[in-house]
Amino acid sequence: xxxxxxxxxxxxxxxxxxxxxxQYEPAPETTDHCAIAARYQLYIGGQWTKPRSGEYLAxxxxxxxxxxxxxxxxxxxxxxxxxxxxxxxFPAWRARSGEDRARYLFRIARILLERAREFAVLETLDxxxxxxxxxxxxVPLAAQHFFYHAGWADKLDLLFPxxxxxxxxxxxxxxPWNFPLxxxxxxxxxxxxxxxxxxxxxxxxxxxxxxxxCEVFEQAGLPPGVANVVTGDGRTGAALVRHPGxxxxxxxxxxxxxxxxxxxxxxxxxxxxxxxxxxxxHLVFEDAALDQAVEGVVRGIFFNQGxxxxxxxRLLVQESVHDLFVDKLRRRMGRxxxxxxxxxxxxxxxIHSQAQLARIRExxxxxxxxxxxxxxxxxxLPAKGFWFPPSMFTGVSMSHRxxxxxxxxxxxxxxxxRTPEExxxxxxxxxxxxxxxxWTDKGARVLWLAARMQAGVVWNNTFNRFDAASPFGxxxxxGFGREGGRQGLRAYVRLAGGLSPG
Ligand code: NAD
Numbered sequence: 334x335x336x337x338x339x340x341x342x343x344x345x346x347x348x349x350x351x352x353x354x355x356q357y358e359p360a361p362e363t364t365d366h367c368a369i370a371a372r373y374q375l376y377i378g379g380q381w382t383k384p385r386s387g388e389y390l391a392x393x394x395x396x397x398x399x400x401x402x403x404x405x406x407x408x409x410x411x412x413x414x415x416x417x418x419x420x421x422x423f424p425a426w427r428a429r430s431g432e433d434r435a436r437y438l439f440r441i442a443r444i445l446l447e448r449a450r451e452f453a454v455l456e457t458l459d460x461x462x463x464x465x466x467x468x469x470x471x472v473p474l475a476a477q478h479f480f481y482h483a484g485w486a487d488k489l490d491l492l493f494p495x496x497x498x499x500x501x502x503x504x505x506x507x508x509p510w511n512f513p514l515x516x517x518x519x520x521x522x523x524x525x526x527x528x529x530x531x532x533x534x535x536x537x538x539x540x541x542x543x544x545x546x547c548e549v550f551e552q553a554g555l556p557p558g559v560a561n562v563v564t565g566d567g568r569t570g571a572a573l574v575r576h577p578g579x580x581x582x583x584x585x586x587x588x589x590x591x592x593x594x595x596x597x598x599x600x601x602x603x604x605x606x607x608x609x610x611x612x613x614x615h616l617v618f619e620d621a622a623l624d625q626a627v628e629g630v631v632r633g634i635f636f637n638q639g640x641x642x643x644x645x646x647r648l649l650v651q652e653s654v655h656d657l658f659v660d661k662l663r664r665r666m667g668r669x670x671x672x673x674x675x676x677x678x679x680x681x682x683x684i685h686s687q688a689q690l691a692r693i694r695e696x697x698x699x700x701x702x703x704x705x706x707x708x709x710x711x712x713x714l715p716a717k718g719f720w721f722p723p724s725m726f727t728g729v730s731m732s733h734r735x736x737x738x739x740x741x742x743x744x745x746x747x748x749x750x751r752t753p754e755e756x757x758x759x760x761x762x763x764x765x766x767x768x769x770x771x772w773t774d775k776g777a778r779v780l781w782l783a784a785r786m787q788a789g790v791v792w793n794n795t796f797n798r799f800d801a802a803s804p805f806g807x808x809x810x811x812g813f814g815r816e817g818g819r820q821g822l823r824a825y826v827r828l829a830g831g832l833s834p835g
Contacts, residue, residue, distance in 0.1 A: 367450075367458070369455070369458075373404045373544045375562070376560075377411070377418050377558075377561050378415075378422075378557045378558045382414070385408055389404060395684065395719050396719075397717055398719075404540045404564040405565070406568075407564060408569070411563055411565075415563045416576045419532050419559070419578075422556060422558030426530055427499075431486040431487030434487075437553055438526060441555070444552050445549055446473070452471075453471070453472050455542055456514055457682070458675070459541040460513060461718075461719070463682040468677075472514065475515045476518075477800075479522045483522075489526075493823070495830075497830065498829075501604060502580030502581070503531070503579055503580055504520075504524045504582070505576060506532070507534045507582070507594075508535055508543075508585050509586040510685055511641065511685065520583055520585075521533060524825050527822060531559075532562075533563070534565065537564070547562050581603060582604070583824070584606070585642075588739075591609040595607065606806075608811075610811060612764075613645050613769055614786070615770040617649070617651065618775075619654045623658055625794065629772060629795060635723055638742060639744060640689070640742065643805075644741075645768075646739070646744070647748060647763075648747045649760060650749055651749070651756075652750065659727055666723045671710075671722060684721050690719040690720075699733075699735065705735060707725075708725045725745040725746075725747060729747055753778060765807070766789065766809040766810075768788050769786045769790070771794075772793075773793075779793045803817050
């Protein structure tokens, strides 16, 4: 099999290349206002609590491999204490008026915005994503989720008329590392708005913003036990989901772990929502505004280093414009600035972990072996930290692993189609069904396609845009249940039926 690797991309703008291997240490003045403790405990019942095991996990800055802090490894007994704290807090929290719960959520949202800078820096350090994104996307959207759900807390009867919405009880929530603060907000805000109490388990490699969110809860005066955070790894997550005190489990993460969780809760009468992986089709038709589509495709795959479940990782371009579009895309990729995550001019930061980098490398090697052509933007990357250049494969066929498996990195696979029917067939030919994008000038075509595409979210002439009012979730192996909007709140209430009193 012929191998095509086009590493020194001739179209990459030379003035934007890094002059050599750069060293990166965050300047002290940028991190001054974001003090990080040497060690964090568990947040249980409003108290910072040491883990019974006495064990801690290190969390590092993926851009430098510098240790940032240590977080507690919660075991079964710690998880049990957290669930019990949430159970204890539940009767009083559900008994509060919706207006009262809304006040706490508004307060949390406002404090988050007041401390936005600190949260953005902390998220960038712990995750590796560019400050431009944490500042403009992660933190404001997290606050928006608290604002949005505060707005519904006293209007649930209007949202579900005549159905007497009731909270479920204690919710166990497990989240991944790619949007740590935002995923915490997606999970906690609707649960609390509806009168539930929660135990949240952040990812082991990016726990710091969820722990800092507990400081915000304290500052907002949230009653103890309403929101608890237990840090740890997969063992902690597994201990949480099997706890008999839970009324519901909400999980965001890999399809593999999602399936395990589904087995763990089966037959227990526990509600479950799963937000899992994706391999989104991003369609570009010949009549689209191609320059805008290039921007959308870049945002679709290189935003957050491609660590995005709904990333537009399978680009389907109409055959008639394939060469022109790929050429434009390669030129645009040459202008993506890969660099220090805390630099406000950086477009793409560090890969989140050594393990994720290994996975990306393995799949890229598989793509080359299978005969697809690899184009990589020329950039010299530092020896320390985890880095991968913006990459694109052309000549990809549906049978290639890079067209089927979630890479979860800055790697785009380009395929072609001739007709809308073929585009739909190829788009749906995946085990996933989380999101899709369509670039075309024809409104009727968008409606025709959207009705046929098996994807929870279909963007038209844009990509990777999120809003708290808009439901997000998948089909097939991308999971079930929705987050955001009315549908997201539905997953946190029991509808008793009958008329609401009054
Ligand atoms: P992961 O499944 O490995 O881990 C997610 C979380 O689950 C972590 O907190 C982890 O500690 C915990 N966990 C691991 N094993 C567990 C077990 N047996 N029981 C309970 N919890 C367990 O996923 P990841 O690598 O952190 O995240 C990447 C994945 O998440 C990707 O596949 C991505 O597509 C998906 N994701 C989906 C969405 C969505 O909304 N659909 C959003 C973000 C990420």
